[in-house]
Amino acid sequence: MALFLVLPLAMMVYVSFWTQTTFAISSDLTLKSWKTFFASDTYFGALTRTLKIWLIVLAVTFALGYPAALFIGRYVKDKTTQTILLVACVIPFWTSFLIRVLAWRPMLGKEGAINIVLQKFGLIEQPIEVLLFTELSVIVGMVQIYVVFMVGPIAFMLARIDDSLIEAARDLGASSYTIFRRIIFPLSLPGVVVGAIFVSVMVLGEFATAAALSGRKVNLLGNIIVTQVGSLKWAFAAVVGVILTLVMALVITALLRLVNLRKEL
Amino acid sequence: MNNNSTIYATLAVYLSLFLIFLYGPFVVMGILSFQQGPEGGPQFPIIEWSTFWYKHILGYAPPTRIAPLPIGDALLRSITLSIATMIVSTVLGTLTAQAFRRNFKGAGIIFYLVVLGMMVPGVLLGLGTSLLANQFGIDRNWWSTAFVLHVVYTFPFAFLVMLAIFNRFDPKIEEAAWALGVDPLTTFRKITFPVIFPGVLSAMLFAFTLSYDEFPRTLFTGGADVTMPLAIYGTFAVEIHPNLFAFGVLTTLFSFSLLTVYGLLMAASLRRSRSSISGIQEDIE
Numbered sequence: 046m047a048l049f050l051v052l053p054l055a056m057m058v059y060v061s062f063w064t065q066t067t068f069a070i071s072s073d074l075t076l077k078s079w080k081t082f083f084a085s086d087t088y089f090g091a092l093t094r095t096l097k098i099w100l101i102v103l104a105v106t107f108a109l110g111y112p113a114a115l116f117i118g119r120y121v122k123d124k125t126t127q128t129i130l131l132v133a134c135v136i137p138f139w140t141s142f143l144i145r146v147l148a149w150r151p152m153l154g155k156e157g158a159i160n161i162v163l164q165k166f167g168l169i170e171q172p173i174e175v176l177l178f179t180e181l182s183v184i185v186g187m188v189q190i191y192v193v194f195m196v197g198p199i200a201f202m203l204a205r206i207d208d209s210l211i212e213a214a215r216d217l218g219a220s221s222y223t224i225f226r227r228i229i230f231p232l233s234l235p236g237v238v239v240g241a242i243f244v245s246v247m248v249l250g251e252f253a254t255a256a257a258l259s260g261r262k263v264n265l266l267g268n269i270i271v272t273q274v275g276s277l278k279w280a281f282a283a284v285v286g287v288i289l290t291l292v293m294a295l296v297i298t299a300l301l302r303l304v305n306l307r308k309e310l
Numbered sequence: 311m312n313n314n315s316t317i318y319a320t321l322a323v324y325l326s327l328f329l330i331f332l333y334g335p336f337v338v339m340g341i342l343s344f345q346q347g348p349e350g351g352p353q354f355p356i357i358e359w360s361t362f363w364y365k366h367i368l369g370y371a372p373p374t375r376i377a378p379l380p381i382g383d384a385l386l387r388s389i390t391l392s393i394a395t396m397i398v399s400t401v402l403g404t405l406t407a408q409a410f411r412r413n414f415k416g417a418g419i420i421f422y423l424v425v426l427g428m429m430v431p432g433v434l435l436g437l438g439t440s441l442l443a444n445q446f447g448i449d450r451n452w453w454s455t456a457f458v459l460h461v462v463y464t465f466p467f468a469f470l471v472m473l474a475i476f477n478r479f480d481p482k483i484e485e486a487a488w489a490l491g492v493d494p495l496t497t498f499r500k501i502t503f504p505v506i507f508p509g510v511l512s513a514m515l516f517a518f519t520l521s522y523d524e525f526p527r528t529l530f531t532g533g534a535d536v537t538m539p540l541a542i543y544g545t546f547a548v549e550i551h552p553n554l555f556a557f558g559v560l561t562t563l564f565s566f567s568l569l570t571v572y573g574l575l576m577a578a579s580l581r582r583s584r585s586s587i588s589g590i591q592e593d594i595e
Contacts, residue, residue: 053434053442056442113325116324120317120321139565140565141538141558143525152335246431289434
């Protein structure tokens with residue numbers, strides 16, 4: 046495990062200091078690749094864009110996923126129905142990830158399903174063109190793919206809350222909103238954190254959705270790694286990889302600060 | 311209480327909208343897979359309903375300018391790879407979880423190390439491994455380097471599933487068998503295995519599907535022979551045709567049949583354990 050997991054990552058850090066020329070790479074240590082990354086707008090821009098898209102996707106998956114999880118976990122009392130609803134959320138997961146991403150193209154395109162429906166109802170005159178091949182389409186695609194990872198853990202934590210706790214609060218005269226704010230939400234927080242970790246790890250390392258739905262206009266850190274490896278620029282790809290690792294480590298540590306997972310689970 | 315039922319209704323409506331959002335693209339994909347071929351593109355409107363693209367995938371369509379999906383070999387490779395990964399990951403996962411039943415020195419570190427395998431993004435691990443392979447002059451192939459990474463990726467899932475099973479497993483029933491003089495192998499076969507079987511099945515299911523659909527790791531370490539996801543990724547660069555959607559529908563059906571088999575096996579094992587319990591009860595009475 047250590048051999049196949051830690052060694053590749055260590056190698057990546059090492060290679061990021063190698064000397065890269067146009068056609069060859071040598072193991073003389075240098076900081077050149079690192080300087081290129083921070084000096085170039087394209088590459089540094091990719092870092093900020095990755096962070097921006099990550100934050101948006103995280104916020105949207107939480108906003109969309111929490112009510113769904115709340116319904117499944119708290120309002121559906123029957124265990125079987127609960128399971129069926131959760132499975133219904135997971136089923137899309139069973140189609141190839143890449144095909145699911147591609148399925149958004151006919152949805153969002155200029156002559157896509159959404160535009161056709163909106164025009165039929167007379168809501169818009171002209172088809173909306175910004176839907177596909179923009180950052181928006183990348184975000185929509187990612188949200189649909191990853192929102193399930195938010196719903197699952199939250200619903201799990203919500204279903205574990207003891208009903209008598211809520212009854213007690215109600216008997217003491219707490220309103221529904223107060224009960225949610227003071228009891229239900231704090232108790233579901235570990236689920237939120239687990240969901241957020243899943244979503245963050247996957248979105249930060251993502252490149253296929255961006256490649257498929259942005260027409261190669263939106264470049265994330267992952268996309269840069271893929272193109273750099275494609276042109277055999279190993280050292281540079283390694284620099285991007287190390288930066289991505291650092292970002293991810295920071296994010297996960299910050300999330301774990303919020304709750305003590307080992308204690309809660 | 312009235313307030314409560316309003317919330318209930320609102321959330322129920324919300325959940326249905328949410329499910330529509332999850333399934334919308336599939337419906338569109340399903341409809342478009344029946345687009346007329348070979349001129350019809352992957353967009354609305356449907357020129358004429360036909361099964362042309364399904365025939366195109368299966369190789370029955372008359373030759374056109376659109377190259378057929380390179381699925382034959384790729385599919386075979388994908389399935390071989392995921393079956394191999396499934397076996398290795400499930401066995402390793404079961405053994406490791408078995409080891410974790412006792413608290414040993416360094417258990418905490420090893421636990422995090424194993425779980426790290428499913429947390430580290432495929433892009434990073436793929437990149438690192440290909441750098442390593444370059445350095446030591448190892449050829450990158452789908453059955454060597456990519457296979458190793460698939461195991462690193464799926465093994466933690468199998469491990470966690472088995473750990474959850476073993477946590478609920480009562481060691482007394484094994485001890486009882488040993489006390490009665492049953493040899494360890496028979497104990498495992500007759501006592502341990504039937505109890506952990508549902509877990510093993512779930513671990514296999516996880517490992518198979520994750521490996522079958524795994525993409526970023528394979529992209530970097532898979533070498534020249536592509537697996538199924540790589541073949542699909544290859545079509546991103548060029549124009550896409552409805553044959554991809556038809557293929558998507560077919561793979562979805564395939565996954566469903568796999569899930570059904572899993573469900574049936576699970577139900578059968580539950581029924582068996584129930585009937586054997588009632589059998590024991592009858593014996594006692």
